[in-house]
Amino acid sequence: MHALKSVDLTFEKGVVYALLGPNGSGKTTLLKNILGLVKPSSGDVLIDNKTVINNSAARNKVGYMPQYAHFPGNVTANDVFKMLQKLRGESKNLEDLIEHFGIQDQVGKKISALSGGNMQKISAVAAFMFDADIYILDEPSVGLDPLANFKLKELIIKYRDQGKTVIFSSHLMGEVQEVANEIVFLFQGELIFRKEPKVLIEEEKAKNLEQAIASIFQRMYV
Amino acid sequence: MFELFRLYRISISNLLRARWIWAYLGFFLLVSFGLFRYSPTLSGAMVSYMNVVVLIIPLIATIIGSMYYYNNYDFSMMMLTQPIKRISVFLGQIWALITMLSVSFLIGTIGGAAYYGFDETLWTQLILLMVCGVFLNAIFTSIAYVLAVKSSDKVRGIGLAMFIWLFMAVVYDGLLLAYFYSFGQYPVENHAIAFTLLNPIDLSRVVVMLQMDVSALMGYTGAVFKSFFGNIAGLSISLFALIFWVLILQFFLWISLRKKDF
Amino acid sequence: MAQVLRISPNKMRYVFALLLMPFLACASVFKVGQNQPYKTIQSAVEAASTKDTILVMAGKYNVRNFVLRKQLTFIGKNYPVITGQGEKIMEIHADSTSFYGLKFVDVATSYINDNAALKFVRTMGGLVQDCKFDTCFFAIYTANSNFITINNNNVQSRYTDEASSGNAIHAWYSNDLTITNNKVYGHRDGIYLEFVENSVITNNYSYNNLRYGLHFMFSHNNVYSKNIFEANGAGCAVMYSNNVAMLDNIFRENWGAASYGLLLKDIKDSRLEGNYFYHNSVAIHTDNSMRLLIKSNTFELNGWGLRIMGSCMDNNLTQNNFIDNTFQVATNSQRNYNTYEGNYWSDYTGYDLDRDGRGDVPHRPVSLYTYMVTQNAPTVILMRSLIIDLLNLAEKVMPTITPKTLTDDAPLMKPYHARD
Numbered sequence: 033m034h035a036l037k038s039v040d041l042t043f044e045k046g047v048v049y050a051l052l053g054p055n056g057s058g059k060t061t062l063l064k065n066i067l068g069l070v071k072p073s074s075g076d077v078l079i080d081n082k083t084v085i086n087n088s089a090a091r092n093k094v095g096y097m098p099q100y101a102h103f104p105g106n107v108t109a110n111d112v113f114k115m116l117q118k119l120r121g122e123s124k125n126l127e128d129l130i131e132h133f134g135i136q137d138q139v140g141k142k143i144s145a146l147s148g149g150n151m152q153k154i155s156a157v158a159a160f161m162f163d164a165d166i167y168i169l170d171e172p173s174v175g176l177d178p179l180a181n182f183k184l185k186e187l188i189i190k191y192r193d194q195g196k197t198v199i200f201s202s203h204l205m206g207e208v209q210e211v212a213n214e215i216v217f218l219f220q221g222e223l224i225f226r227k228e229p230k231v232l233i234e235e236e237k238a239k240n241l242e243q244a245i246a247s248i249f250q251r252m253y254v
Numbered sequence: 255m256f257e258l259f260r261l262y263r264i265s266i267s268n269l270l271r272a273r274w275i276w277a278y279l280g281f282f283l284l285v286s287f288g289l290f291r292y293s294p295t296l297s298g299a300m301v302s303y304m305n306v307v308v309l310i311i312p313l314i315a316t317i318i319g320s321m322y323y324y325n326n327y328d329f330s331m332m333m334l335t336q337p338i339k340r341i342s343v344f345l346g347q348i349w350a351l352i353t354m355l356s357v358s359f360l361i362g363t364i365g366g367a368a369y370y371g372f373d374e375t376l377w378t379q380l381i382l383l384m385v386c387g388v389f390l391n392a393i394f395t396s397i398a399y400v401l402a403v404k405s406s407d408k409v410r411g412i413g414l415a416m417f418i419w420l421f422m423a424v425v426y427d428g429l430l431l432a433y434f435y436s437f438g439q440y441p442v443e444n445h446a447i448a449f450t451l452l453n454p455i456d457l458s459r460v461v462v463m464l465q466m467d468v469s470a471l472m473g474y475t476g477a478v479f480k481s482f483f484g485n486i487a488g489l490s491i492s493l494f495a496l497i498f499w500v501l502i503l504q505f506f507l508w509i510s511l512r513k514k515d516f
Numbered sequence: 517m518a519q520v521l522r523i524s525p526n527k528m529r530y531v532f533a534l535l536l537m538p539f540l541a542c543a544s545v546f547k548v549g550q551n552q553p554y555k556t557i558q559s560a561v562e563a564a565s566t567k568d569t570i571l572v573m574a575g576k577y578n579v580r581n582f583v584l585r586k587q588l589t590f591i592g593k594n595y596p597v598i599t600g601q602g603e604k605i606m607e608i609h610a611d612s613t614s615f616y617g618l619k620f621v622d623v624a625t626s627y628i629n630d631n632a633a634l635k636f637v638r639t640m641g642g643l644v645q646d647c648k649f650d651t652c653f654f655a656i657y658t659a660n661s662n663f664i665t666i667n668n669n670n671v672q673s674r675y676t677d678e679a680s681s682g683n684a685i686h687a688w689y690s691n692d693l694t695i696t697n698n699k700v701y702g703h704r705d706g707i708y709l710e711f712v713e714n715s716v717i718t719n720n721y722s723y724n725n726l727r728y729g730l731h732f733m734f735s736h737n738n739v740y741s742k743n744i745f746e747a748n749g750a751g752c753a754v755m756y757s758n759n760v761a762m763l764d765n766i767f768r769e770n771w772g773a774a775s776y777g778l779l780l781k782d783i784k785d786s787r788l789e790g791n792y793f794y795h796n797s798v799a800i801h802t803d804n805s806m807r808l809l810i811k812s813n814t815f816e817l818n819g820w821g822l823r824i825m826g827s828c829m830d831n832n833l834t835q836n837n838f839i840d841n842t843f844q845v846a847t848n849s850q851r852n853y854n855t856y857e858g859n860y861w862s863d864y865t866g867y868d869l870d871r872d873g874r875g876d877v878p879h880r881p882v883s884l885y886t887y888m889v890t891q892n893a894p895t896v897i898l899m900r901s902l903i904i905d906l907l908n909l910a911e912k913v914m915p916t917i918t919p920k921t922l923t924d925d926a927p928l929m930k931p932y933h934a935r936d
Contacts, residue, residue: 067335070515086512091337098335102328106271112332115264119257119336158332295795295817298840305900427903434894442894450897459900470773470797471819471842472896477773479897 036061036072037221043166043199048192050212050229051201052245054252057218059201060099063168066199067096079166092120097159099170101151105144109135109154112143116158123161130157133183148175156184160191167191169200173207185211205242219252257338261346262353268329269354278314278355282362290370297467300379303363304466307387308459309423312394315355316419319398320412322351331516340511344399345504352395356388363387379465386458389496393454394419396503403510422455430456443478450479451495461492543589549573549596557582557590557598564588572596572618582606584613592617595648600624604631605652612641623652625680632657632686636664644669654682655703658690665694673702678726678749683708687715695720705731706748713737722746728753729770740765751776751796760786768794776801777818783808793818799841802828811835812932820846822881823890829853837931838862838881842899845881845922848890852922856881860928865912868929879927882918884911 036058043049051059064070065077068084068091077084084090103112117123130136133153138146146154152175159167169188173181188198188211202208208215209229217224229241236244269275285306293299323330326347333343367380397418402411430449434442450456463469464483469476482488546560547553548570554560557577560570566587574594580603587610595617598605602624620633632654636642642664649655649671656671658664666685675681684700686708687693693715700706706722709715709732717740722729729745730752732738741763745752751770754760760783767777777796778788784806791813793799799818802808804827814837815821821841824831826849837860838844844863845856858874859881866877885904888895898904911918 064516069334071513088337088339091335094335096335098331102331104268104326104329104332106268116336118260118264119333119338294840298817301900309902424901424903424906427898427901431888431895431898431903431907434892438892438894446894446897456901460897463900467771467797468819468842468899470771470775472899473773473893475894475896 036065036218038075039218039221039223041216041223041226043197045165045197046192046195047213048188048198048211049200050208050215051199051218052208052215053218053224054249056220058221059218060170061221062218063096063170063199063201066166066168067091067094093165095159095162095164095167097152097155097167097169097172099174101155103143103151103154106142108142109139109146109157112154112158113139113161116161120162124163126157126161129160129187132187133157133180149177149180152176153180156187160187164196166197166199169198171201171203173202173204181207205240205245209241217248258342258346261333261338261342262350265347265350266353268326269350274318275354275358278318279358279362282359283365284362286363286366287369288366290367296370296373296376300376300383300466301463301468304383304459304462307359307383308390308455308462311355311359311387311390312419312423312455315352315391315394316398316415317412318355319348319351319395320402320408320415322347323399323402324408324411334516340514341508344403344507344511348395348399348507352388352392355391355395359387359391360384379462382465383458383462385493386462386496389500390454390458393496393499393503396500396507400503400506400510403507403514422453426453426456443475446475447479447482451492454496454499457492457495461489543567543569545569545571547571547573548577550575561586561588572598579605584608584610586610587612589614590616590618592619592647595619597621598633600631600633600652604629604635605633607632607635607637608639608642609637611639612643613639614643615645615647616643617646619648619650620652620655621650623654625653625682627680630654630657630682630686632682635659636661636690639664643667649673649684652682654686655684655700656686658687658693660689662691663693664690666696666698667694668697669699671698671700671703675702675704675726678704681726683731684722684725687712691715693717698722701725705729706745707731709733709735709738711735715739716741718742720744723748725749729767730754732757736760739763744768745770745777747771748775750774751779751798753779753781754783755779755781757782758784758786762786762788762791764790766792766794767796767799768792770796771819772797780805780808787811788813792816793821798823800824802831804828806830808832809834813837814931814933815839815841815844817841819843822846824854825849826851831855832857834858835928835932836860837928837933839931843886843889844883846886846890847882847919847922850919852919854922856922856924858926858928858932859924860931861924864927864929866927873929874926875929878923878925880912880915880918880923882922883908884918887918 053059061070065072071085079090079093082090113126130139135150135153138150172184192198212229214226214228215232216226233241233244236247238244286303289299289303330343334340363384370376398415401414405411450460461483464480469480546564546568548557548560552573557572557579564570569589569591572592574596576597578601579598580601584606597619599621600623602622604623605620623631623633633649633652634644635657637659639661640663644656645667647669651673656666671684681704683705684703685695689711691713693712695717696719698720700722701724703725704727706725706729712735715738720743723746725748727750729748733755736758739761744766747769770777775797777793777799780802782804786808788810789812793815795817797819799815799821801823803825806829808831810833812835816839818841821838821844823846831854833856835858839862861879861881864875864879866875868875884907
């Protein structure tokens with residue numbers, strides 16, 4: 033019944049965390065916990081020592097990019113950005129973000145008319161457009177073309193350097209190896225380990241992260 | 255509160271773009287115009303229109319309420335990841351939906367019946383009917399939402415809501431009928447009043463019908479009902495019953511949302 | 517006399533004029549008026565002898581508690597107003613008196629006496645024609661009087677309380693009456709007959725009376741035709757009478773919790789033909805009626821079309837149209853001793869394959885819900901509920917509860933006689 037079992041984690045500022053684990057290991061649940069979308073049956077989730085449970089204000093400190101973008105279909109991306117700004121205040125970097133992803137010609141179109149990749153870009157903009165402390169990205173690279181992916185990585189690193197916390201889940205190990213400072217590994221709802229990619233590769237005596245994780249997976253399923 | 259109003263406004267502008275809301279308005283305009291224009295008697299038109307209102311409004315509100323919840327799931331999810339209270343997100347949607355359905359219904363009704371012109375009896379009855387219609391909209395939209403929030407499966411959510419409609423519109427009266435036959439030898443009129451107060455569809459039907467001349471056909475039972483529902487006190491109690499329904503459903507919604515994992 | 521009565525009411529006037537001619541020829545005329553030989557009606561009557569004529573000029577005259585014992589003819593010019601000043605006006609004890617063109621007003625309500633504008637007491641013959649009555653407790657009253665004609669009068673009042681109001685035309689133990697072309701409204705009963713026989717009531721318009729438009733009891737062998745009874749508090753009630761013919765009358769808008777288009781109680785061997793019942797709360801309620809022929813009547817948009825109690829027997833319904841009544845036919849009994857054949861039912865859903873104009877599937881006039889409501893009154897509160905339609909449909913497909921023998925085996929596919 034429980035997607036997560038006694039997970040005790042602290043995320044620091046200025047660090048990029050990669051959430052790894054096989055399907056159904058509880059990655060998305062953990063991310064949703066931080067957002068207050070899923071409530072833990074026991075325990076608490078704190079941001080700056082304030083609970084996120086039934087506390088919508090806590091989400092002022094969070095920017096979120098979901099695995100599948102959720103936007104109303106019959107409006108344009110611009111409408112969405114306007115709507116979000118009405119709720120959270122002016123965005124300081126909206127224009128820059130749109131330019132960063134090169135979607136100036138897409139934001140005027142209806143959401144339902146956008147391609148999956150462009151929708152993900154809009155979703156990324158929506159996540160980064162407000163000044164938050166934590167940025168949560170659930171499988172952000174799904175459907176993104178290499179250039180957009182590169183742009184996203186740039187963004188993640190930029191925000192980390194500004195002292196933000198970035199937590200993302202991914203299945204692309206190359207990408208994780210590149211940007212993550214720390215790997216949080218979940219399996220069947222339990223926290224197995226949290227390590228730096230470098231350390232992990234060394235421990236597994238692997239060539240790269242992908243190999244390291246693969247051998248861990250193999251061990252687990254035996 | 256302010257946050258709720260913002261989301262309400264967003265949903266309203268979203269709904270104004272929907273084509274079906276215009277179809278809904280057109281439906282009531284057409285039906286009310288057709289009935290008040292072509293019925294041989296005014297009371298006949300009124301009875302038929304009442305039938306449409308007390309059956310169709312709950313049905314449509316139920317269906318549209320469920321559909322709207324599921325179709326707007328993406329939008330809701332987006333909103334839920336923002337610093338906004340859950341209850342605001344969904345109350346904003348529900349009340350926008352209720353507003354739009356009610357306004358369409360009211361415009362349709364008034365527009366169609368305006369053909370008949372001013373007639374005090376007609377408009378007294380119509381105003382009562384419109385009040386009931388708005389409440390039925392509110393109640394059944396809320397029911398649909400509560401059930402939708404409780405069931406992530408779309409088919410299940412719509413099915414449950416439809417079942418509630420069927421229960422209120424048909425099964426409830428069947429049980430009432432069985433009750434009358436089981437206790438026919440006792441004076442059941444007062445119980446019947448209580449049972450009527452509990453079911454918003456029955457309540458609307460009875461309150462409106464008692465204002466119409468068909469109430470003359472109801473004999474002693476009609477007289478007992480009229481002595482209760484025919485005065486300000488009875489109408490106030492009915493109004494409270496309807497308001498109670500609306501409030502309790504908002505409360506249920508709040509409870510279900512508190513517990514829900516998205 | 518009976519033959520005279522068959523003559524149409526309009527021609528009646530001339531017939532009477534002709535009948536009066538020889539008397540007029542030899543009778544004197546006494547003029548009453550401000551500038552006339554006689555200033556009061558009473559003095560003129562005093563001076564006149566039998567069969568004389570009193571010609572009353574326009575003006576206002578007081579006549580209170582006056583007893584007429586001479587056979588006279590009263591003719592009003594431009595409707596002279598005769599006021600009872602809060603008493604009764606005239607009691608007629610003489611045979612064959614006539615009243616034309618007078619206006620009677622202000623007869624007081626009394627809880628002891630039946631105060632009337634014109635009261636015929638134990639007379640033979642008499643005529644009231646083209647007169648107006650306004651605010652009279654009773655307007656025209658006949659007691660133990662026969663062969664009275666009441667034609668083309670306008671009787672109105674503005675009573676609001678049944679107990680303190682009287683009847684417009686009231687007949688008691690009177691036979692061979694002719695009541696035609698009168699307009700009566702605002703009284704307790706429009707036309708009231710008790711122990712009246714061999715009479716004709718035709719072409720009257722009785723409306724907005726507090727109680728009944730037409731009310732008769734113990735009155736046999738009478739014909740009621742072409743009358744209109746409209747918006748009377750309790751409609752029309754006819755009771756304890758035999759051999760009544762009610763033809764081509766219109767009963768409409770008699771609407772209310774205790775209102776009937778026509779209430780029949782203990783009526784036997786009678787005919788109801790060609791009547792039109794429109795928008796009454798109950799078109800016909802009949803109790804203990806026997807051997808009635810109910811034929812080619814139209815029941816349209818009434819609450820209850822025909823409410824026929826289990827005590828009714830050997831009645832025959834044919835060629836009637838039942839159109840969109842909330843409850844077409846209702847009965848409180850599972851048994852049926854009446855016949856229904858060849859009527860038109862607007863809710864008939866059968867078909868006519870052999871195209872003889874009659875449905876091939878028998879029709880059951882009593883719907884399940886109608887039956888339920890008669891059996892179990894509180895169920896009426898479910899009127900217009902969806903469950904009722906479903907139950908009616910189920911019963912139609914598989915009849916189990918409604919009276920088995922109450923069927924119309926040859927229902928008409930089209931209304932028998934379309935009426936405007």
